[in-house]
Amino acid sequence: MDNETLQAWVEQVSRDSFGRPFLHQATFNRRLRSTGGRYFMRSHDIEINPKQLETFGREETEKIIKHELCHYHLHLTKRGYRHQDADFQRLLAEVGGSRYCSALPGQTKRVQPYRYKLVCRSCGMEYLRKRKVNPAKYACGKCRGKLFIKMLDFVLEP
Ligand SMILES: [Zn+2]
Ligand SMILES: [Zn+2]
CATH class of the missing domain: 2.20.28 (Rubrerythrin, domain 2)
Known part of the structure; x- marks a missing residue:
């Protein structure tokens, strides 16, 4: 899957699950190690680990996309966008997003949650x-x- 397809996928998930458009950039980043995805507060862009897709398939990757979109939409609408915020946890449960940014197995240096x-x-x-x-x-x-x-x-x- 290429970046263009990912971009279209994220835009579609955003419309379908959040009822709002995703207006920034989504790209694959193979250098991501422990995390399945990342949201950038400054640029509002999203990165997805392609290994996520290769290891867990589309369904699990879509959960990561939803997780990152929770950060994205809550941040842009000035609500609680951090993991510990009630807004974040509520929205994540509502759209069925992954609980973790980091969902990839087999890392040696796993950070304790x-x-x-x-x-x-x-x-x-x-x-x-x-x-x-x-x-x-x-x-x-x-x-x-x-x-x-x-x-x-x-x-x-x-
Ligand atoms: Zn006290
Ligand atoms: Zn996160």
């Missing part, structure tokens, strides 16, 4: 954690309040 958060009982401040920790050992950095730990219903890449 966030799986937990420490939440302050007093002020509600949240701190992401990659490992399960004992909340009694920590205090809120903002108000020194007591914390409790909660597993994320969503695994977040760092």
